[in-house]
Amino acid sequence: MSGVSTAFIDRCALFSEGVREILGNRGFDIVASASDFEDFIHRHRDFDRVSLIIICINDDNEVMERNIRSFREKFSDAKIVILSDNYNIRQVQLAFRLSVSGYLLKRINFVTLVKSLELVMLGESLFPADVLMEIGKEHGIDIQVEKEVIAYSPPPSNSGRGLSTREMQILKCLIQGDSNKVIARRLQIGEATVKVHIKAILRKIRVQNRTQAAIWAVNHLEPAPPVELNGIAHGAEAIAAAAS
Numbered sequence: 001m002s003g004v005s006t007a008f009i010d011r012c013a014l015f016s017e018g019v020r021e022i023l024g025n026r027g028f029d030i031v032a033s034a035s036d037f038e039d040f041i042h043r044h045r046d047f048d049r050v051s052l053i054i055i056c057i058n059d060d061n062e063v064m065e066r067n068i069r070s071f072r073e074k075f076s077d078a079k080i081v082i083l084s085d086n087y088n089i090r091q092v093q094l095a096f097r098l099s100v101s102g103y104l105l106k107r108i109n110f111v112t113l114v115k116s117l118e119l120v121m122l123g124e125s126l127f128p129a130d131v132l133m134e135i136g137k138e139h140g141i142d143i144q145v146e147k148e149v150i151a152y153s154p155p156p157s158n159s160g161r162g163l164s165t166r167e168m169q170i171l172k173c174l175i176q177g178d179s180n181k182v183i184a185r186r187l188q189i190g191e192a193t194v195k196v197h198i199k200a201i202l203r204k205i206r207v208q209n210r211t212q213a214a215i216w217a218v219n220h221l222e223p224a225p226p227v228e229l230n231g232i233a234h235g236a237e238a239i240a241a242a243a244s
Contacts, residue, residue, distance in 0.1 A: 007033065124219065
């Protein structure tokens with residue numbers, strides 16, 4: 001994942017700077033920061049394009065909703081992720097209904113934060129399971145449960161059925177973080193052949209690099225072992241290994 005134009009919204013300047021350093025070195029380009037939507041407009045009046053908006057919230061649901069709706073109106077195609085100080089079931093429900101892509105806690109470790117944002121940019125949504133189970137029942141939404149985290153997304157336009165057996169083998173190697181040389185040795189094929197297969201894989205599953213391909217494979221080819229995400233288990237361990 002590279003070059004994701006990101007806006008970061010938080011009232012704490014020190015926290016904002018820390019997140020800027022973490023994400024800026026991992027493919028998320030924070031092009032704008034502000035304390036809320038009004039401050040954003042004041043600082044970045046002519047800014048008209050952003051792919052990801054991270055909004056840090058407190059316990060004020062009205063402010064949260066106003067910020068989400070305002071940013072959604074200005075940047076209709078952007079992904080929105082909420083970072084919260086504390087778990088709040090009403091906020092989670094509100095975020096889900098406002099088509100937010102994820103609700104995470106601020107005490108999340110930076111590796112899992114980055115991988116969660118990468119999943120969001122690939123079209124996944126991350127929410128606590130207990131809330132979304134009830135929402136899914138109410139609205140008849142097909143939500144898949146993985147341990148204690150819900151990852152809900154619309155049916156993908158390309159489910160991977162066009163992948164060959166060899167390409168799926170290579171994807172499983174990418175999950176383990178194998179280099180082209182290691183993959184070639186495992187499968188007893190040439191490195192040049194591996195490169196050709198990887199190019200074909202990226203095209204078929206519509207991602208840009210091998211890290212994104214590994215993330216896609218974790219979510220579509222085989223289950224991943226869980227790790228702790230603020231007391232919530234999430235299959236991100238294999239993803240982290242693939243990007244290291």
